[in-house]
Amino acid sequence: MKKILKFQFIAIIAFFVSCTNNDESAPVFPDGSTESLNVWVQDSMKRYYYWADQMPAKPDYHLPAKDFFKSLLSPQDRFSFIVNTQDSSTYPRSIRNMYGFDYTVIQLTSGEVVTVIKLVLTNSPAFNAGLERGMIITKINGKAVTAANAETITSSMKDQTVIDLKVGSWKNGAVADEKDVTVYYGYSLEQPLLSKIFNENGKKTGYLYIYDFPDGMTPMLNQKFAEFKAAGVQELILDLRYNYGGSVSSAAALCALIPSGISASSPFIIFKGNKNGGEVKRTFGQQISYDPKALDFNVLHANSLGLNKLYVLTSNSTASAAEIVVNNLKPYLQVVQIGDVTLGKDMAGFVVEDKRKPKKISWQIHPVIYKVFNANGTGEYSNGISPQFKVNEYTQLPLLPLGDPGETLISEALTNVYLKQVHSESYHKTKILYQSDVPFAAKGK
Structure with missing residues (x-):
């Protein structure tokens, strides 16, 4: 850290x-x-x-x-x-230094809002949990991520030591192959x-x-x-x-x-x-x-x-x-x-x-x-x-x-x-x- x-x-x-x-x-x-x-x-x-x-x-x-x-x-x-x-x-806390990844909420030309994992640190808790750059996050701790609640959700994650994500792949303009992933707070090499x-x-x-x-x-x-x-x-x-x-x-x-x-x-x-x-x-x-x-x-x-x-x-x-x-x-x-x-x-x-x-x-x-x-x-x-x-x-x-x-x-x-x-x-x-x-x-x- x-x-x-x-x-x-x-x-x-x-x-x-x-x-x-x-x-x-x-x-x-x-x-x-x-x-x-x-x-x-x-x-x-x-x-x-x-x-x-x-x-x-x-x-x-x-x-x-x-x-x-x-x-x-x-x-x-x-x-x-x-x-x-x-x-x-x-000490300063962030999703990156606590769990080893970062994400961005974007709005597509269709108007759809999606949350994209943009960075996964090598040999980090997120990496070891199977997260990859390009995955789509649909829920964090059971809540769907929106532009309105993204900052609040991010802030709450900093006060925890384990987070539950539902993630999927982006295929043919939609989220597919969703699965649950648990990421624990830890050190990134x-x-x-x-x-x-x-x-x-x-x-x-x-x-x-x-x-x-x-x-x-x-x-x-x-x-x-x-x-x-x-x-x-x-x-x-x-x-x-x-x-x-x-x-x-x-x-x-x-x-x-x-x-x-x-x-x-x-x-x-x-x-x-x-x-x-x-x-x-x-x-x-x-x-x-x-x-x-x-x-x-x-x-x-x-x-x-x-x-x-x-x-x-x-x-x-x-x-x-x-x-x-x-x-x-x-x-x-x-x-x-x-x-x-x-x-x-x-x-x-x-x-x-x-x-x-x-x-x-x-x-x-x-x-x-x-x-x-x-x-x-x-x-x-x-x-x-x-x-x-x-x-x-x-x-x-x-x-x-x-x-x-x-x-x-x-x-x-x-x-x-x-x-x-x-x-x-x-x-x-x-x-x-x-x-x-x-x-x-x-x-x-």
Whole structure:
């Protein structure tokens, strides 16, 4: 679960957070009290929080910790959260990190509303229960899913440890072969990279699906690109449609493997913080070096495909470090984005916690600390990054497996590669009514 919960947080500097309140105007409360904890939270946020200057001057220190934290947040902030490491109930919950799948409620051109399983994590509780991408959910815990009740049903699932589903297959425009499936709350293993090579008229196109950007993935990325390069791949489709993000250093390593004309000293990212954080600039080499399993830039770049164009598949669930890949490669090659608008998490940060030994405060703060920009200073995409070709992956049912050349977004990208066109009008053939993962990605809940 740790990998899924950690959206974005990157180690930019080594730091220790003191539990001593340095604000002489703040009240003093007994150690161990809720009020003293809240003073520590306030003090930490004043130092690091991007919107520190918008925090209330006189918050209510008597509030429970999570409520106090929320009272400090800017209305612009969709992502900061706080957890108690000794209380699992305080951690963000989602269908994906509890059960290992996600679904979307769509309305077909006929007016019929159906609930489609869009993602099943490998070796997850959902996977082990037999769920597959493309299945149709007709009932959850005995209730038929509709656009009106989908959010309520999703919320109730987060308070349970077992869910009962009725699922079927989509055949000839209707649900068939319905069966009952029980999914238990549990852990999902780290997700593998999925790669394919498509070959048409002697032109090889690589496909790489990346679920997230965990720390330490640089060697895996290097191996995949070595395989692509050895196979003579000339074009690349990068599938980030369900990627919430993760380590910016892992994302930087990926970016180093794609374009030509860059070096270790080429600028990669700019972090802009509050008056305390200032502005931090990182080159490719510098940002990659923060990965625990970092490889030297030149070792990585030796397997670069040297491309001048990249195809990226995105959705409303593409966030944080995944969006950084889209935005921060633009100064170095043409990025052809296909799919839907990304989530809009143009921010990054690190975990703020008590580093004393023994630790006296078990809470961790996960605040927005920086806005992020590319080498050209381009950022500010809080409304998401819009694709050049807006394509709805639910246009054709059943959904095909990721990596299948006939799958809607992959097919559109391949059409662009080989025929230089995309049928972007397909976006309007179905309507997306609800997505089980987008509220989680947007609100950290």
